[in-house]
Amino acid sequence: MKGDDRSDNASQARGGGEDSHGVGKPAITQTQMMESARNQATFDTSKLSEIIFGSPEAVKIHKKAFQRVEESTGTTDMSKLPARYGNMNREDMLLEGLRAGRAAFHDSLDNGDSTFRYHTQEWVLTNSNPLGLTEVLFRPMIELQGTAEQIAYWTPLSRSGKIIGSYTQTEIGQGTFVAGLETTAVFDKRTDEFVINSPTLSSIKFWPGALGYMSSHTIVIARLIIGEKDYGVHAFIVQLRSLKDWKPLPGIELGDIGLKMAYNGTDNGYAVFNNARIPRSNLLMRFASVSRDGAYTTHPLREKLLYGGMLKGRLAIIRNSAFQLAQALTIATRYSVVRRQGHKQLQQNSVASIMSYKLQHYRLLMLISRAYASLFASLASDSAYQELQKQQANGDHSSLSYTHMVMAGLKAWVTANAADAAEDARKMCGGHGYLMISGLPEIVNSLAATCTFEGENYVMWKQVASYLMKGMAARSLPKDMAYIPSPTYGKRVRCHVSGVDFLHVDNLLYIFQHRAARLITEAYQLLRASRGKGAVQNEDRHDVVLLSAAKAHTELYILQSFREHVTSISGSMPTEVKAVLTRLVRLFALTTIASPLCSSSASFVEDGFLTLNQLGDIRTNIDHLLEELQPDAIALTDAWEFTDASLTSALGCKDGDVYERMMCWIRQLPINVHASENDSVFRDGWEEVIRDFIAGGRGNVTEKARL
Amino acid sequence: MKGDDRSDNASQARGGGEDSHGVGKPAITQTQMMESARNQATFDTSKLSEIIFGSPEAVKIHKKAFQRVEESTGTTDMSKLPARYGNMNREDMLLEGLRAGRAAFHDSLDNGDSTFRYHTQEWVLTNSNPLGLTEVLFRPMIELQGTAEQIAYWTPLSRSGKIIGSYTQTEIGQGTFVAGLETTAVFDKRTDEFVINSPTLSSIKFWPGALGYMSSHTIVIARLIIGEKDYGVHAFIVQLRSLKDWKPLPGIELGDIGLKMAYNGTDNGYAVFNNARIPRSNLLMRFASVSRDGAYTTHPLREKLLYGGMLKGRLAIIRNSAFQLAQALTIATRYSVVRRQGHKQLQQNSVASIMSYKLQHYRLLMLISRAYASLFASLASDSAYQELQKQQANGDHSSLSYTHMVMAGLKAWVTANAADAAEDARKMCGGHGYLMISGLPEIVNSLAATCTFEGENYVMWKQVASYLMKGMAARSLPKDMAYIPSPTYGKRVRCHVSGVDFLHVDNLLYIFQHRAARLITEAYQLLRASRGKGAVQNEDRHDVVLLSAAKAHTELYILQSFREHVTSISGSMPTEVKAVLTRLVRLFALTTIASPLCSSSASFVEDGFLTLNQLGDIRTNIDHLLEELQPDAIALTDAWEFTDASLTSALGCKDGDVYERMMCWIRQLPINVHASENDSVFRDGWEEVIRDFIAGGRGNVTEKARL
Known part of the structure; x- marks a missing residue:
């Protein structure tokens, strides 16, 4: 209990001599423990992989696809801190999602396999990045509900990535219950168009993946209204943004709905429609159609199909x-x-x-x-x-x-x-x-x-x-x-x-x-x-x-x-x-x-x-x-064949060298890198709060309390 | 299906006319629904609050403390997006935690009540901000294990906030099982000091709250070694940082362990000790002590106490x-x-x-x-x-x-x-x-x-x-x-x-x-x-x-x-x-x-x-x-008396006006504010990825793939 509270502990200040033990290793390393555990298996792991993926070929296709995408995104080196654990704010996360989506989309396009449909969150072409829904929802919905002519037009555009699609069904006030949706698409006979509106607060389209900033086109589920008659919900293709400069088209307010528990690589978004207009031909017409003069016809089995x-x-x-x-x-x-x-x-x-x-x-x-x-x-x-x-x-x-x-x-x-x-x-x-x-x-x-x-x-x-x-x-x-x-x-x-x-x-x-x-x-x-x-x-x-x-x-x-x-x-x-x-x-x-x-x-x-x-x-x-x-x-x-890069886990790497990897990644965290450039001090905290606090000061508490 | 994929949809471009419905309200508003639900209660809510908090006075104390802290941090206005939902990176979150901790700490100090011990994560003085552990672990541990002299010295320092304390027990390789800890404190008779070391990789101190950048002092649990003899784990006060410039003292490497699922307002950290020295008197000696010449004595009931x-x-x-x-x-x-x-x-x-x-x-x-x-x-x-x-x-x-x-x-x-x-x-x-x-x-x-x-x-x-x-x-x-x-x-x-x-x-x-x-x-x-x-x-x-x-x-x-x-x-x-x-x-x-x-x-x-x-x-x-x-x-x-500010929830506000508040907060998200200054375009995404992608380009995929 020497020294006083204002000066450093004199005794401590002499630390760090040459008789340091340094940081050693235990008698049996973690990699040895892993090897020993892996060697106990009673069967050939690769055979079980064939059952999981369906065939020896499927395993090969899966492994090659991962290898290509991981190499192209530079994520294979496990000694580097993975980008997602860096200092990312909302916009950084979205950019990272776009990059992942681009790699998987192009690989999928080039190789035509379905590897990126299921096998890992990191690269999966679903809602985990903004480019996945084009293939998973936008195109399939058009192929299901569109006429041959509509399919011939839209499929090549979306398949090649020349447009980016999304699927806009849920509203802020309504999720699973489709019959309760409120967005309207009113037929305007004069111009041969549908006019899309969000008539109530609760009708604001809310949650669709890639809707906020990333998709150029979407399929909007809205109530089809002709004259006074409400024909219930139908699917309409709506272009959201200009392909020239990506600005929203008139009558459409778009935005991100903010951070979620996960899926932050994509921009789940909202859309408010205020008299946005689309051509009549953008109604998906395979099972229900509206003629030039506003006559509605429907397929008797529409629902079932x-x-x-x-x-x-x-x-x-x-x-x-x-x-x-x-x-x-x-x-x-x-x-x-x-x-x-x-x-x-x-x-x-x-x-x-x-x-x-x-x-x-x-x-x-x-x-x-x-x-x-x-x-x-x-x-x-x-x-x-x-x-x-x-x-x-x-x-x-x-x-x-x-x-x-x-x-x-x-x-x-x-x-x-x-x-x-x-x-x-x-x-x-x-x-x-x-x-x-x-x-x-x-x-x-x-x-x-x-x-x-x-x-x-x-x-x-x-x-x-x-x-x-x-x-x-x-x-x-x-x-x-x-x-x-x-x-x-x-x-x-x-x-x-x-x-x-x-x-x-x-x-x-x-x-x-x-x-x-x-x-x-x-x-x-x-x-x-x-x-x-x-x-x-x-x-x-x-x-x-x-x-x-x-x-x-x-x-x-x-x-x-x-x-x-x-x-x-x-x-x-x-x-x-x-x-x-x-x-x-x-x-x-x-x-x-x-x-x-x-x-x-x-x-x-x-x-x-x-x-x-x-x-x-x-x-x-x-x-x-x-x-x-x-x-x-x-x-x-092991038989599920996850690569280290796809697990992105300091605890789950195949070699078992967990504590080494944890410390290696942690020392690369931006906060620690920044501090090491500042005498190991978190500069903002010291200057804004701590210095004054330990001196008994109250600071200007409201000063920066809100962004 | 008019237009081509390179130009905007001509028909849509005319949207946004004057016949907009705008966004209306349903017949019965959410606030009316809330009022109606609240009015159904069979009992007086305030009476139940008295049972929850123990007495009418306790309810009053609780409410006043929240009011003071929320006013001083400027968090009462529910029309403003709460700071934590803004675009925060790791360092922003820590700063926010420091600010919250400062407000609660000072309020607690001024009013001497225990409101901020239990009642909400937002302001609680525990591990949710870097200043809570001083009161919750550091001081109580000294009061439990310290001699009268040690308590007289350290208690006023920590109670007043003149030092910031933490409690350093767990190691990267060892959590709940205290007997397995590996950090050593070797008595150096020559200098009358203990020399603290992390002898193995697995012995690196890991997880303690506020250890990374925020605490000046900590209690380290380490094996007491005198000569060749290991006396098992004991508690030592170790000063970590200089009170003058906050730099770590010699022989101590400190850092943040990175983002967690929550508790990101505090810096759970790691510490590697390499011959850090502390005076002998920093061993907490109520139940076990070491004399000047290295003799060890212990209280027979040490464990129990x-x-x-x-x-x-x-x-x-x-x-x-x-x-x-x-x-x-x-x-x-x-x-x-x-x-x-x-x-x-x-x-x-x-x-x-x-x-x-x-x-x-x-x-x-x-x-x-x-x-x-x-x-x-x-x-x-x-x-x-x-x-x-x-x-x-x-x-x-x-x-x-x-x-x-x-x-x-x-x-x-x-x-x-x-x-x-x-x-x-x-x-x-x-x-x-x-x-x-x-x-x-x-x-x-x-x-x-x-x-x-x-x-x-x-x-x-x-x-x-x-x-x-x-x-x-x-x-x-x-x-x-x-x-x-x-x-x-x-x-x-x-x-x-x-x-x-x-x-x-x-x-x-x-x-x-x-x-x-x-x-x-x-x-x-x-x-x-x-x-x-x-x-x-x-x-x-x-x-x-x-x-x-x-x-x-x-x-x-x-x-x-x-x-x-x-x-x-x-x-x-x-x-x-x-x-x-x-x-x-x-x-x-x-x-x-x-x-x-x-x-x-x-x-x-x-x-x-x-x-x-x-x-x-x-x-x-x-x-x-x-x-x-x-x-x-x-x-x-209602009886638990959570304020809107302490819930920080767009869904849980007392008035029930959920969808209005959600949209109000969402429109204030930094990503949306930035985009609105850029023609509603997420500029980085458009320029780095999308523009090239929709033109069929592959871009330089590895370019920015890692931070």
Whole structure:
């Protein structure tokens, strides 16, 4: 306690001599720990990659595309601080998004593959950068709703990037519920034009990606009005900005809606229309048209055809979410095998990492099984969608409601699970997972969005439930509900499986079927018992019960798809690969039924279908599966083939050299670089606040309090 | 389809005429909807505020303190875009944090109240700004571990702000596990100093708040080494920076660790020590001291006394999390009563908001009941802590392990629940909850941190479980475990409650007790059955089961505290206030037992204690409670007394005028202001990328790809 508060501590001032220990390395390095963990795999990782991507060729295409784009953007050198972790303000982030979008767009254009549809947030051509929606929404919508002539005109323009497109549906007051949109497109017979307006505050177009500053054209969803008559919402192509100088065209106010939790590489925007005019021919006229003299005609199946076409966006979200979850798990798994913590760390020469703690590998492996379940369910729904498209092309719309239900359920389940699971993966990295440079906050916050956009998840569950209730009311059950034994099923059914028989996937399917059948039956009985109120009010009243039924039906679909995908693996695959995937199917099903860490388990047991002894058996099986799977944890995440550049994570690099990389990046942060040029002082803070504060001064507190 | 892709759309260019509708208002405004919702309350909100804050005086003190600080920082005018939503880079955020910290620190100093300990993230004097830790950690640690002489010297300096303190414990390779820390403090007898070093990469001090650039002094936790002997971790005061020019003292490298998910108003930092020297007298010597000639003496109860003292930080986190959750729920509830969506919106003159949808009010009210449960449990643990302090002062440490267990369990439960619940509240605001200006991302991301810092939650659960297992093994159960009927309790017990009897809180307590008793008994039996392995390994193996037991015991404590607090409400309170809180106790308990939206319910039913019919009765009771509580939703959140400035939310302002405020703030965003000065063009994007891109050019893609 020498010295006084105004002068430096004299004793300390002599520090920094030559007998410095410097910063050394522990006996076993993190890269050695990683190597050791990776070497434990029971199977050839590259074979599993072929299953994930579909074929050896697909893996090659994927890897090459990443290599090209990462080289062209200069992001491969992991010793450099990635740009996104620099000192970026809103405008810097947008520029970075434009650059990423340009690289992926051109690569996609040159090579014509779909790599940048799904596989990583960093380069994906969706809403994560301002150039993705041209391909993902603008062009597909025109191809769905446009006439042959319209398609011939607009498709080449957007495909080549000569215009930049967006899709403008949601309003500040209205999201998922399309019928409630308020923007108007009034036909002006005099000039043969539509006049677009935002008639109310709540009708301001709000949220569309790339709408603020980046797109030249958009598809506006607006109410078509001819004379006094409102024909409901239709799609119109509206040019937003001049291609000469990018200025907004008359009657259009455009802007950015500001920072979001993620997706800040794109300019989700707003638009206020004030008598903006477009030619009549900009109405997309395949299913509905307006003639020169204002006569309206519509295709009798317009709704069905539009609906079918719009499912494509959900497909992309489902696949994307599976990959993003895998990304988070890759980071968390890699960091877990090189991180020592707690009592085991005290054995300095041990390679025991926190992966050896039960709660760590339990949570990670359970979530890994869910990432695979999501991927294989997404592949199954892809096939269902392609089948639907073929049938619709032949005028058969009978599978539409089924396919729609499957996609709604998967969208809700996969995105909600991915968001929660990625956040849990982030938490499993301790404090470091909270740092932006871990790469995890960006993944978690991106996944948080998927639960809301393209159909809010609770609305999705309601749609699944509606399908199920209609199915129950029908004379005979739809094929996918045929597992429901009778309209009065449920009470007093007991499961008779025990011991290792819980590993038979047939038994697991039976348990999932029982639960879904019981919940659907109970919900239907409740609904019937309270008939009388309007149908909508009645369903609203029972929403919580309906939600459980919808989830149970969807989880059954997921387990079925997972099992079928594994069963269908070609005989030429090494048996170890099939073996590890079979373990994952079992782990997925068993943890869904009986893990205290999983929220769904109550619905499996609340009716007494399973006893506490059976739950004990299930938990023993889970423990054995975890022991078998633990050596494969790294291989199961490596197989998704994320490059270091696409993970952009100081914790998740493939070599495991985590702490070196963290310090290397941190020393490059702009704030630290600036300070090092100023005697290691944060100059603005010292001069504006601290100097005066420690002298007891109050400063001019309001001075700079607001920008 | 007129025009070509290179010229503007001729037809559109005539827009913006005089027949504009402009942007109007719907028949019933959002402020009217808010007023109508607020008027439905069944009780006087100010009375409930008195219960939340403890007394009418406490409410007044709270309100005045907020008023002063908000006025002095110029943040009360809600028509101005709050600074944090402006174009801030890392350094701007830090400056903003300093300004906020200065205002709260001085107000706290002048008025001596504890308002800024708990009640809002915006002004709280904790880790959310660089000046909070001086009061929250630095000074209390000195007062706990320092000698009278040390306290007399350091306390006035830190209390007055003449030095800025921080607390430096965690290292890049080590968080919660203090015994594993590697930083060394070697006694140099020659100079009567300690020499501080970071001997390994993993020993770099990492994460402490305000360590990077803002604190002048810190308490470093390091291994005390005298000669060859390692005496384990001790606390040392280290001056980091010169008070004259703020430069780091010799042998100390300091820096910021970069952007985090939240808490970006402070500089969580790193420190590398390379022979930094401090006087011997800077060792905090109350419980352990080193003499001039290097002799070490320690207090026999050092561990116990340190442990007791460190619980205070957890108290603050628990209370803070309850308030932050209430903040998120205030925003979500307010927006829910002014937001029309879906089919009900089509009835234009109805005031039906999305609050009328079952899933919306169910989720909101359930979470509101959990915010109150968290608050009242936090108050109960406060009392337990004060009791412990009194006893410890008298040399009685017998309550330490109990109090520690209570705080560990509450810390884990309250923070995990608050983080999940705030995220659910955010999702309930649809897409707009994803915007930073909603205020919700900052709350959600701040709460995410609480699950990890000051004791990672899974480690907390393990500590609770350890206490419980020790209690089971003891000759007689500790008082708080006396509800466990026998060491073989569990099998074949049935609950006989039905119908409205589920509303009796005694019955609910009985159900919570049964569950906890069963889970604890089962866990103990499993552990005993697998004895033989080392104790630690054995517990690790059964971590998942132990986790359930620990949660059940903690949830019982929470229900008890909630009930006791409501029972103890003074007779002078209007009966409606007690009535509404009683409904919340019931809703909290019943939804924990039987809501499909709550993850804990499986453990109540898996042993057959409750039948499906009983669950049906419980769900009917929940429905009735929700009907009764719905009119009070706004009042239940208003009562927490958050000012508009402290919510900093475009969705959560008290008047409900959401869409007006959103557009007002958005038009003030720097990117939009800059663009409006540039013909509404984002100039950098147009010039660097877009102009060339739409001309088919590839640009120099690597040009600016990295900062």
